[in-house]
Structure formats: structure tokens, C-alpha cells
Amino acid sequence: MGEARALMDRLTEAVTTKPDMEVVAGLFAENAEAVTPDGGELEGRDAIVAYWRSMTEAMTETAFTTLYTFDTEDTAIDEGVFSGRNTGPIELPTGEILPATGKEIRIRGVDLAQVADGRIVSYRLYFDQMEFLGQLGLLPEA
Template sequence: MGQAREVMDRLTEALTGKPDLEVIGELFAEDAVAVTPDGGELHGRDSIVEYWRQMTDAVPEGSFESLHAYEIGNTAIDEGFFGGRNSGPIHMPDGESLPATQKDVRIRGVDLATVGEDGRIVDYRLYFDELDFLGQLGLLPEEESGEPS
């Protein structure tokens, strides 16, 4: 196992169970860039830690079930299911927040972390189906039944 895999595993551990934002911050370079489906492109460690704070507030005792774990050079790739109960506020991209739904979620996702020479993540990509996530929380509008117009 190489450095990228070790860093990704530490990140997963810091994000699940009882989240550890201090460790999460230590794992990202000061000028890291992250891309997420719901937060867009985030620049800098502080923005990335804030994103994870909001996500772990929304699902504070999340778990990760790994399906595939890879390491290619200085990049680690994980595919799996994130699950947990939405027992905290959901922060929206526009700055508003929604109250907790108390519903369980289980969403499939993929994340990639590229690690620099200093052992910190410099580039991070997270992919998951945001509509599936919101649908499981019951936050999508009900579709009207009937004939298409």
C-alpha cells in the first residue's frame, strides 16, 4: 500500500463514525482543490474542511462500505456506499439550511484523492448522485400523476 492509499483511508476514517475535522484539515494541502456535486469547486483547505463540516453535521455518524479501492501512482480511488441517518441540518449551496429529516440514506459514490510530495491531498474529486441523496431524504417535489402534457 502506498502513500495515496494510506491518506485516503485516513480521510475515510476521519469522515465516518465520529468525524474528526482536525484530522481532515491535516490531510489536505493549504492550496488543495476539491470538486463535489453539491458544493462545486472548492479552493483551499479551509473551504474543504467547511464542506466536510456541513456534510458531517447533516449525517454525523456516517459509514462507508467499500466496493473497490485502488491506487494508481499518487492517486487513490474509492467506490462504495455512504450511509447514515440525517439527524443534523442540511446546508444548501445558497447558504440556507433545511432541518434534519431523520431519514436514513445510502448512496453510491466514487472519490479520488491525489496526494502531493508532502503527503497531503492536493486534488480531490467526489462523485455521487445528488438527486438520489435528496430523494432518499424526501426533499424532492412529488411528481404529479397523470398524462404527460
Template sequence: MGQAREVMDRLTDALTAHHDIEVIGELYADDAVAFTPDEGEIRGRDQIVEYWRQMTEAVPEATYETLHSYEVGDTAIDEGFFSGRNTGPLQLPNGETLPPTQKEIRIRGVDIATVADGRIVDYRLYFDEMDFLGQLGLLSDEPS
């Protein structure tokens, strides 16, 4: 196992099994960049940690089921299911906060982390945001 795989596995563990925001911060470089479906481009360790803090508070008992796990050079790639119950407030990109829905979610996603000197410098998360919002019951059934 290489450095990228080790860092990605530690990130997954800190986000799900142990909910350790301090470890999450240690895994990203100061000038890291992340791209997510819900927040777009996030620049800098502090902003990325804040994104993950909000997600772990929204779904505090999340689990991750790995479907595929790869490492190519300095990059680790995971595909799997992020699951849990929304029991905490959910921050929206527009600044609004939604109360917990108490709904279960199971979202298939792909994470790609490029690592240099033991820290993530480039992180990309892909998941179907409409599926996520639909599972939370936040989409209207009425056509617009």
C-alpha cells in the same frame, strides 16, 4: 500500500468512524482543490474542511462500505456506499439551512484523491445528488 492509499483511508476514517475534523484538515494541502456534485469547485483547505464539517454534522453517524479500492501512482480511488441518518441541519449551496429530515440515506459514490507530500492536493467526489435529495424526501413528486 502507498502514500495516496494511506491518506485516503485516513480521510474515510476521519469522516465516518471517528468524525475528526482536525485530522481532515491535516490531510489536505493549504491550496487543495476539491470538486463535489453539490458544491462544485471548492478551493483551499479551510473551505474543504468546512464542506466536510457540514456533511459530518448533517449525517453524524455515517458509515462507509467500500466496494472497490485502488491506488495508481499518487492517486487513490474508492467506490462505495455512504450511509447514515440525517439528524443534523443540512447546508444548501444557496446558503439556506434545512432542518434534519431524520431519514436514512445510502448513496453510492466515487472518491478520487491525488496526494503530494502526504496531503491531498486534488480531490474529486462523485455521487448522484438527485438520489441523495430524493432519499432525504426533498424532491417534489409534482412535475414542474
């Protein structure tokens, strides 16, 4: 197992089965960059940790089922299904707060982690926001 795969696997565990923001902080370089569909572009470790803290407080009983993985020397890519229950408020990029719905979700997504010097320096997360909001019952009726 390469360094990128080891860091990606630790990140997945730290944001799903055993949420731990100290572990998340230790995985990212201080000047790391991340892009997420719901948080946009995040600059720096603190912003990335704040994003994951918000997500782990909003979604509990979480799991990630890996469907496909791909690794290079410095990059790990996972495709899988994220599941959980919305038990906490969700903060939108606008600052608006959505109350917890109590609903369960299952969404397919892809994330990529590029590493250098033992830390994640670039992270990308992709998932369908409309599917996420729809499963939470937060979209208007058709």
C-alpha cells in the same frame, strides 16, 4: 500500501466512523482543491474542512462500505456506499438551510484523492444528488 491509499483511508475514517476535522485539515495541503456535487469547486484547505464539517454535522451514524479501490503512485480511488442518518440541517450552495429529516440514506459514490508531498492536493467526490435528496424525502411528489 502507498501514500495515496493511506491518506484516502484516513480521510474516509475521519469523515465517517470517527468524524475529526483536525485530522481532515492535516490531510489536505493548504492550497488543495476539491470538487463535490453539492459544494461545487472548493479552493483551499479551510474551504474543504468547512465542507466536511457541514456534512458530518448534517449526517450522523455514518459508514462507508468500499466496493472497489484503485491506486496509483499518487492517486487513490474508492467506489462504495455511504450510509447515515440526517440529524442536522443541510446547507445548500445557495445558502438555503434544509431542516433535518431524521431519515436514513444509502448512496453509491466515487471519490479520488491525488497526493503530493504527503498531503492531498486534489480531491473529487461524485454521488447522485437527486438520489440523496430523494432518500431524504426532499423532492416533490411525482
